[in-house]
Amino acid sequence: MSAPTKILIYLLRRDIRIADNPVLNHLVSATDHGFTHLLPVYVFPANQTELSGFIRDGGKNPYPEARSSVGGYWRCGPHRAKFMAEAVWDLKKSLESVGSGLVIRVGMVADVVRSLVEGLAEKHQNVGGVWMVSHEGTEEKFDEQAVSALCDGKGADFKLWVDEKYFIDDRDVSIDKPQDLPDVFTTYRKSVEPLREKPRAVLPRPENASLPPILDLSVVPPQTPPFSIPETLEGLVEALTGPVKNFLPSVPRFPKKAESAHPFEGGETAAHARLSHLIKSEGMKNYKDTRNGLIGTEFSTKLSAYLAQGCITARQIHHALLSYEDGTDSTFEQAEGYGAGQNDGTAAIRFELLWRDYMRLCHQKFKHKLFRLEGFKDGYKDDEKKPKWKSAVVEQASPDQNPGPGEISSILQRFMAGTTGMGLIDASQREMIHTGYTSNRARQNVASFLAKHLGIDWRYGAEWYEMLLVDYDVSSNWANWQYVSGVGNDPRGEMRIFNPVKQAFDYDKEGRYVRAWVPEVDKLEKLENVFQAWTASEDELRAAGLEDNIMVTDPVKRIEFSVDSKPRRGGRQLTSPSGSESKPFEEQEGQDRWNDRGAQQTSDKSQGVPSIPPANRTSDPFRGGPPRGGGFGRGGRNGHTSSGYQGRHQGGYYTGPEASTRGIGGAFRGRYPLPAQERHWGAPLQHDG
Ligand SMILES: Cc1cc2nc3c(=O)[nH]c(=O)nc-3n(C[C@H](O)[C@H](O)[C@H](O)COP(=O)(O)OP(=O)(O)OC[C@H]3O[C@@H](n4cnc5c(N)ncnc54)[C@H](O)[C@@H]3O)c2cc1C
Numbered sequence: 187m188s189a190p191t192k193i194l195i196y197l198l199r200r201d202i203r204i205a206d207n208p209v210l211n212h213l214v215s216a217t218d219h220g221f222t223h224l225l226p227v228y229v230f231p232a233n234q235t236e237l238s239g240f241i242r243d244g245g246k247n248p249y250p251e252a253r254s255s256v257g258g259y260w261r262c263g264p265h266r267a268k269f270m271a272e273a274v275w276d277l278k279k280s281l282e283s284v285g286s287g288l289v290i291r292v293g294m295v296a297d298v299v300r301s302l303v304e305g306l307a308e309k310h311q312n313v314g315g316v317w318m319v320s321h322e323g324t325e326e327k328f329d330e331q332a333v334s335a336l337c338d339g340k341g342a343d344f345k346l347w348v349d350e351k352y353f354i355d356d357r358d359v360s361i362d363k364p365q366d367l368p369d370v371f372t373t374y375r376k377s378v379e380p381l382r383e384k385p386r387a388v389l390p391r392p393e394n395a396s397l398p399p400i401l402d403l404s405v406v407p408p409q410t411p412p413f414s415i416p417e418t419l420e421g422l423v424e425a426l427t428g429p430v431k432n433f434l435p436s437v438p439r440f441p442k443k444a445e446s447a448h449p450f451e452g453g454e455t456a457a458h459a460r461l462s463h464l465i466k467s468e469g470m471k472n473y474k475d476t477r478n479g480l481i482g483t484e485f486s487t488k489l490s491a492y493l494a495q496g497c498i499t500a501r502q503i504h505h506a507l508l509s510y511e512d513g514t515d516s517t518f519e520q521a522e523g524y525g526a527g528q529n530d531g532t533a534a535i536r537f538e539l540l541w542r543d544y545m546r547l548c549h550q551k552f553k554h555k556l557f558r559l560e561g562f563k564d565g566y567k568d569d570e571k572k573p574k575w576k577s578a579v580v581e582q583a584s585p586d587q588n589p590g591p592g593e594i595s596s597i598l599q600r601f602m603a604g605t606t607g608m609g610l611i612d613a614s615q616r617e618m619i620h621t622g623y624t625s626n627r628a629r630q631n632v633a634s635f636l637a638k639h640l641g642i643d644w645r646y647g648a649e650w651y652e653m654l655l656v657d658y659d660v661s662s663n664w665a666n667w668q669y670v671s672g673v674g675n676d677p678r679g680e681m682r683i684f685n686p687v688k689q690a691f692d693y694d695k696e697g698r699y700v701r702a703w704v705p706e707v708d709k710l711e712k713l714e715n716v717f718q719a720w721t722a723s724e725d726e727l728r729a730a731g732l733e734d735n736i737m738v739t740d741p742v743k744r745i746e747f748s749v750d751s752k753p754r755r756g757g758r759q760l761t762s763p764s765g766s767e768s769k770p771f772e773e774q775e776g777q778d779r780w781n782d783r784g785a786q787q788t789s790d791k792s793q794g795v796p797s798i799p800p801a802n803r804t805s806d807p808f809r810g811g812p813p814r815g816g817g818f819g820r821g822g823r824n825g826h827t828s829s830g831y832q833g834r835h836q837g838g839y840y841t842g843p844e845a846s847t848r849g850i851g852g853a854f855r856g857r858y859p860l861p862a863q864e865r866h867w868g869a870p871l872q873h874d875g
Contacts, residue, residue, distance in 0.1 A: 192314035194221040201496040205391035239425035245412020254649040263653040265622025267426035269452035276453025296332035305407025315343035353500035353539040364550035385501035448623030457492035473531035480699040490657035549661035561673025607741025609717040610690040613703035622656030634684035637671035644671035
């Protein structure tokens with residue numbers, strides 16, 4: 187009879203790497219862990235990734251569709267799904283290269299663990315422990331509790347490891363508990379400087395055959411039906427992306443002049459190749475000067491998606507920078523600044539990585555409040571000041587909401603599809619549709635536009651980003667949306683508004699970015715017209731074939747903007763829903779959050795005119811008219827039967843049928859049980875990491 191097994195299941199989540207991995211490192215270095223075998227498992231979770239593409243032979247999906255709570259969008263769109271498939275496949279190859287392996291499964295995490303533990307027991311294989319790395323996402327916490335309870339019932343040890351993919355390790359931060367986190371980033375930053383001295387050492391990659399042996403995969407229970415796991419990367423990509431590809435009624439063609447700023451593959455291998463390239467090409471050294479760019483692969487690091495999935499850790503980035511700064515890695519010796527210590531670029535990268543840490547610490551501090559419409563704030567002293575967000579859902583809209591939910595639904599469709607008529611916003615939204623990426627500069631403008639110019643429930647935007655971003659990360663996404671929407675940790679809150687026209691003049695100086703992603707406006711000569719097509723003369727519009735384009739005939743927002751001190755007044759004034767002419771809407775320049783970076787401030791300057799927070803607007807930016815229908819199809823909970831796109835798109839952008847299956851404001855909340863403390867404000871929102 188063979189010796190009894192004591193198997194360790196290591197559930198990987200957002201730690202998709204083998205180097206600098208505390209769990210694997212412990213298994214290599216500890217002599218007393220007592221496990222006879224290791225079974226690394228990665229689960230594509232049913233609540234965060236749509237699993238219908240894994241179903242074979244007409245089976246029925248036992249899980250609800252993986253859709254968001256407010257807008258009913260897919261939780262994980264095609265870009266991140268592909269990136270994750272590549273990352274997981276790379277992990278599998280890496281584990282195999284050191285004599286181990288990876289089992290890929292789909293389902294709710296605890297369901298998968300149960301099926302493995304029980305199936306192995308039937309084959310007289312004993313699971314002695316289940317380990318995973320902790321994560322602050324509400325859903326991840328729920329998974330941790332469910333797996334822990336399951337282990338209790340099965341007599342297996344459960345262990346949660348510290349998530350070590352951050353810049354400063356949780357055990358070394360300047361605060362004792364999350365509640366002590368300062369509400370202003372600068373205060374926190376000062377408490378942990380100098381940043382270059384803070385990160386812990388990285389952990390080595392396991393050597394070949396140094397891990398406990400992998401369990402004979404023939405005894406591992408197969409994937410529970412009706413799902414089956416593809417045997418190739420291509421199959422995995424197709425299973426994950428197939429069901430979520432058509433997230434718009436008609437996904438537009440990739441514009442001829444545009445190119446992806448994020449053509450990168452997922453995975454630990456690709457992450458390190460990118461890091462090495464950034465140092466060798468001096469991208470890191472020049473980072474401070476280029477990070478506000480909009481076009482191409484080189485304007486910022488593009489390491490965010492790797493960091494989000496844990497393909498690379500922040501401290502690995504820091505240590506690679508150290509080896510370049512200290513001149514200890516000859517592969518970097520050709521790069522300018524080699525051996526010359528920290529420079530402006532490398533210091534700025536560390537600064538950004540600390541922002542990422544801070545957003546996560548905010549998540550630890552504020553927990554479910556990250557997903558609340560009113561944000562981190564606990565109650566407003568003066569009810570008058572409480573922003574009245576506009577909603578596409580009848581039940582959530584205030585009775586006097588103007589425009590009504592139907593019109594907001596229409597505006598949301600155009601915001602998401604990039605046909606608002608505001609060039610910078612439309613370019614960014616279309617870039618994200620096509621590539622899963624858009625720059626930080628563009629993200630700030632997009633979020634500010636939705637929340638502060640349009641006054642629409644910012645969570646629609648956050649969920650849209652969740653679906654489309656290749657680098658979606660629960661803390662970074664939701665905390666940044668709150669920050670820009672004025673309900674998070676921005677000390678200037680509602681007062682900071684980005685003027686997307688001025689921002690376009692400042693950061694898209696020749697209009698290349700907007701022209702590339704919004705090809706309809708390419709023929710317009712003047713930049714002011716490219717950035718807001720409605721400002722062009724009738725002759726210019728006719729020559730460009732734009733006279734009937736909805737971005738011209740019905741822009742969702744018009745911003746008066748002066749070029750060379752000459753006020754630009756549109757032929758069309760804003761018209762309130764009642765039909766009265768509105769006053770020009772004064773904008774305060776959107777200084778970005780880096781204003782509170784002390785010595786590292788950027789040169790953004792306020793135009794010094796007062797902003798108008800959503801609640802206090804006197805001039806409504808929307809045009810009137812009856813509701814034009816609901817969301818992408820069903821209209822969700824907004825009481826409308828949608829006819830999809832009803833605007834005119836003669837600009838040639840949308841050509842396909844006007845139908846889809848889901849509505850903005852769809853009722854997809856409350857699908858999975860939550861820990862009691864998370865059931866907080868009526869219908870809880872559940873979000874992942
Ligand atoms: C509305 C909005 C939503 C966002 N959603 C996400 C998200 O889901 N995931 C995400 O990783 N970032 C998010 N960001 C932050 C930032 O835009 C991206 O991290 C950055 O654009 C990614 O590109 P990069 O890797 O080239 O960044 P770089 O400029 O090269 O920065 C280096 C790294 O620092 C971190 N970082 C930089 N800026 C921020 C920031 N503001 N907050 C947190 N971390 C930061 C990222 O990990 C990034 O990879 C969001 C920002 C806004 C305004």
